[in-house]
Amino acid sequence: MSDNGFALYNLREELLLALKKKGFSTPTPVQEKVLERDDFSSDLIVRAKTGSGKTLAFLLPLLQEMELPLSNPSILILSPTRELAQQTAREAEWLSRYLDISVATLVGGLDMSAQIRTLREGAVIIVGTPGRTLDHLNRGTIKTDGIHSIILDEGDHMLDMGFRDELEGILDKLPNRNRTWLFSATMPREVRDLSKKYLTSPVSLSLVEDGEQHADIVHRAYLVPSRHKMEGLVNILLWERPKRGLIFCHTRLETMQVAQRITAEGFNAGSLHGEMTQRERNAVLSSFKNGNLPLLVATNVAARGLDVDAVTHVIQIGLPDDRDTFIHRSGRTGRAGHEGTNILLLSPQEGEKFKYMLGSAKVSVEWNNVPDVEAIGRVQREIAEEKLLTGKETGEGSDYLEWAEDLLTRVGPKELVARLLAALAAKRSAGYNLSSELERELRRKSRGPIDKDRSSGARSIKGRRPKGSMLRLSKGLADGWDVGRVLHAVCTSLNVDRSEVGAIRMKEDHVLVELLPVALSRFEADSKGLERCGLIEEGAGASFVSSPSSGGRSRPASSSRPRRKGKQEYRGR
Numbered sequence: 001m002s003d004n005g006f007a008l009y010n011l012r013e014e015l016l017l018a019l020k021k022k023g024f025s026t027p028t029p030v031q032e033k034v035l036e037r038d039d040f041s042s043d044l045i046v047r048a049k050t051g052s053g054k055t056l057a058f059l060l061p062l063l064q065e066m067e068l069p070l071s072n073p074s075i076l077i078l079s080p081t082r083e084l085a086q087q088t089a090r091e092a093e094w095l096s097r098y099l100d101i102s103v104a105t106l107v108g109g110l111d112m113s114a115q116i117r118t119l120r121e122g123a124v125i126i127v128g129t130p131g132r133t134l135d136h137l138n139r140g141t142i143k144t145d146g147i148h149s150i151i152l153d154e155g156d157h158m159l160d161m162g163f164r165d166e167l168e169g170i171l172d173k174l175p176n177r178n179r180t181w182l183f184s185a186t187m188p189r190e191v192r193d194l195s196k197k198y199l200t201s202p203v204s205l206s207l208v209e210d211g212e213q214h215a216d217i218v219h220r221a222y223l224v225p226s227r228h229k230m231e232g233l234v235n236i237l238l239w240e241r242p243k244r245g246l247i248f249c250h251t252r253l254e255t256m257q258v259a260q261r262i263t264a265e266g267f268n269a270g271s272l273h274g275e276m277t278q279r280e281r282n283a284v285l286s287s288f289k290n291g292n293l294p295l296l297v298a299t300n301v302a303a304r305g306l307d308v309d310a311v312t313h314v315i316q317i318g319l320p321d322d323r324d325t326f327i328h329r330s331g332r333t334g335r336a337g338h339e340g341t342n343i344l345l346l347s348p349q350e351g352e353k354f355k356y357m358l359g360s361a362k363v364s365v366e367w368n369n370v371p372d373v374e375a376i377g378r379v380q381r382e383i384a385e386e387k388l389l390t391g392k393e394t395g396e397g398s399d400y401l402e403w404a405e406d407l408l409t410r411v412g413p414k415e416l417v418a419r420l421l422a423a424l425a426a427k428r429s430a431g432y433n434l435s436s437e438l439e440r441e442l443r444r445k446s447r448g449p450i451d452k453d454r455s456s457g458a459r460s461i462k463g464r465r466p467k468g469s470m471l472r473l474s475k476g477l478a479d480g481w482d483v484g485r486v487l488h489a490v491c492t493s494l495n496v497d498r499s500e501v502g503a504i505r506m507k508e509d510h511v512l513v514e515l516l517p518v519a520l521s522r523f524e525a526d527s528k529g530l531e532r533c534g535l536i537e538e539g540a541g542a543s544f545v546s547s548p549s550s551g552g553r554s555r556p557a558s559s560s561r562p563r564r565k566g567k568q569e570y571r572g573r
Contacts, residue, residue, distance in 0.1 A: 009035040011064055014098035022094060028053035031060065033205045040065055043202035044181040045195055050154075050331045051309070052207065054183050055091050058151050063096055070101060071122040072146040078130055078170065080157040082107040083285070088153065089127040101125065106132045109278050116141045130158060130166035137173050148178040155184040156191050156324070160300070162533070164190065171198045185331065186324040190480070216334035219342045219363060221354065224370040224434060225441055226347035229317060231432040232370045233258065233345060234265050237295075238431050239371040239379065240343065242313035244288070246332050247297040249317055253495040258317065259297040269295035299492075300325065308332075315343045318497075319350040321488050323357055348438075348445045369438055376431040384421070468502040468514040470545045471523070473535045476509045486511055486535065493529030494522040511535070512545065 005026040006019050019025070027035060030048040034057045048054045062075050077092075079085035089105040096103070104118040106128030119126075119141055126133070126142065136142045150171070152158065158167060171180070180199050184191050185208060195202060224232030237245075249255045252273040259271035270284045270293045287293035289308050311333045320326040326344075333340025344365075346354055351367070358365070407416055475481050483504050490513055491498050502514030515523055523530070530536045 006035075006060075009060075009064075011060060012099075015060060015063060015095065017098055018095050024056075028057075030054050030205075030207050031057045033207060034058065034061060037061075037203075041179060043179055043199040045187075045199065045202045045204045046181065046183045047185065047187065047204075047206040047208045048183060049185050049208055050328070054153070055088055056095070058153075058181055058183065059092055059095055062149050062151075063099065066099075066101075066124075068099060068101070070124045070146070072143045073104075073119070073123060073126050074146055075125045075149045075151070076133070076147050076170075076174070077125070077127045077151040077153060078133060078158065078167065079127065079153045080129070080161055080163070082109060082129060084154065085127050085129050089125075092125050092127060096125065103127060106136055108132045119143075130163040130170065134166045134169050134173075137170060144174055145176075147174055150174060150177050150180045152180070152182045152184075155182045155194070156186045156188060156328075159188075159190040159194065164194070167194065168198075185328055188324060189482075193480070216338065217330055217340045217342050219330065219344070219365045221344040221346055221351060221365050221367050222370050223348055223351055223368070223438060223442070224345055225437040226349065228432070228434055228437065229345060229347070230258070230261050231434060233315070233317065234262060235371050235373075235376060235431045235434065236315070236343065236345060237262065237267060238376045240313060240341065241379075241383075242315075242341075243294060244291065244308070244311050245295045245313040245315055246308075246311050247295060247315045247317065248329050249297060249299060250321075250491055250497065251495045252299060254317070254497070255297045255299055259295075262295065262297075267295055268293060269297060272296055272298035274299070300329070310338060311340065312338075313341045313343060315345060317345045319346060319353055320344075320357070322484055323359070323361060326354075326357070327361075327363075348442050352445075370434050371431070372435040373431045373433050380430075468516040469520050470503075471513045471515055472543050472545050473511050473513060473530065474509075474537045474542070475535050476507045476511050478508045481511060481535070482506065486513065489533040489535055490515075490519070490530070493533045493535075494519050496522060 004016060004020065006016060006024070009027075030046065030052045034044070034046065040061045046054065046057065048057070058077075066074060077085075077088055079088055085107050086105055089103050092103045101124040102118070102122060103125045104115065104123035104127070106115050106126060108129060108131055115132075115136070119136070126147075128136075133142075137144070152167065180202075182191070182195055182199065182202070222232065222236055224235075233247075247258060247269075249258055252275055255271040255273045259269045262269045270287065272281065272284055276284070284293065284296070288296045314330055314333045316326065316329055320329065330340075330342035333342060344354065411419075473486075483506055486504055486506070487498055487501060490496075490501055494500075496519045500516045500519040502516055503512070504514070505512040527536070527542065530542065536542050
C-alpha cells in the first residue's frame, strides 16, 4: 500500500509524481474535503483559512478531470493581488510539469506583450488579477470558448479591494463555463451576493466556523492610553519581542508614521502601502521574507497575497473594522504548524467596542494592561544576563580575552561590569511609563458620563468633540453600501483615523457623513478619493447640508421598500 495519502484519490500518475518530487505525501483537511467528492462538475463554495493548502485543493481535481492534450485556455484562476497570482501560478507550474501544459500569469505592472505571447503559445491554465484579466478579455487576447472552470481565490479579499465590477465583467463574458468555484475565508454580504448571482446550486464546504479560534494562535489584547498608542506599541514590542512581526494599520499615512517611530526607537521596521512603486514593494517584501526586516507595518490591502509562514506575531493597532477583519488578520500567523500570537492594541473605549464586536465568536482573548517600564526592565535584564552568562553574542576569542585582561588592569571588575551593563542598556529603548495615565483613563471610563453642569441639572454628556460638517454623498443602502463600508472607504480615501469621522446616517439613495476638521480639510484639498472608491458617482459631486442634526435634505425612503437589516447609523467616536 502506498504511503502517499494522495494516492487514495485515484489521481493521475503525473500528479502523484509531481507531489512526490515536492515532498507532499499527506493532504491537508481542505484538500481532503474537496478530493473526496465523487463529482467535480458542480459549483463550489469553500470556506478555508489562509495557509490551509487551498491552492492544491482546487488545482488537483481540475487537473485530474482535464482531457489532454490541450492547447487553449481551460482553467481561469482569479487572485486579488499580483503576489498571490504569481504564487498560485508557480504552484500550477510544478504540479502540471508532467502533463505538458503551460501556465500564463496575467497581472498588472508586467509587460502586456509578453503575456499575449504566452497566451498565443497555448497556455492551458490562466492565473490573473481581475483588472488585467478583464483587460485581456476586452482586447480579445484570451480564447474563451474552451474555458470550462473559473476559480475565485480569496473572493472576500477581491471584493474588499473593490474588484466587484471586474469580477462581474469577467463572469458575464464567460457564461458557458461548466463550474465556478469560490474559495473564501469569510462570507460577508458582498461575497454572498456575488455567489447568488453567478453560482448555480453551489455545494458548500466549510473548514471555518464563524468566529472559530485557530488552535495555534494565542490572542492578546493590550489596553493602552488613547493618546499614547505609539508609546504603547513600543512597550509591547519590548515585552513580546517578536522575531517576525506584521503590524496592521488602517491607512497609508499610519503605516509610514508607525514604521518611522519604531525605527527611531531602535527597531528594524519597514512599511508596505499602496503608494509604493513595485520595485520598493518587492524590496521590502524580500527583506521581510528572508528575515532581514523583522517588523513590517502594512494596511489590509497592501498585505494581500503576502505569504510568509514564519510570522510569529500579528499586531493590530486600533479597533478592527469588523470581526472578519480581525480573524483574517490573525490568520497571518500560526501557519504551517508554527505557533503564533495575535495582538490587539486598544484604548479602553475600543476595548469595550471590541468585546461587543466579538459577540458569540469562539475566540478566547487574554486581556492585559500595557506592560510598564519596571516589568520591561526586568525582562530585558533577564535577557542580557542570559546572553552574558551563556556566551551568546559574546567574544570568547583570544582577542577579547586579552582586551578584558588589559581593562581589568585599569578598572576594578565590579566597576567594569557595571559600565558594560550601562552601555548595553543605553543601546535599547527602556519603554515608557504609561500605567498612571492608563489607570486614570480606566477610572474616568468606569465613572461613566460626566455632568456638563451639575448645578443647572443639565443632562450628562460623554464629553465634547469638535462639531463637523455633514456631507451628502450619492451612494446609499440601495447601492449595497452600509455603515462599516462607508466608514472604511472615507478613512482610507482621506487618509484619516476614524476618530475624524463623526456621525454616519444611511439612506436608501444617499449617505450623510459628518467630517470633523482634519477629515474636512483633506476632503477640501482632494475630493477625488471618495469618487475613486465609489461613494460619489462620477459627475454627481457631493454637497454639504446645514448641520449634522438636521439630517440634510434627503428624499424620504419609499414606504413600499422593505426596511433593510443591519446597522444604518454610526454616531462617531
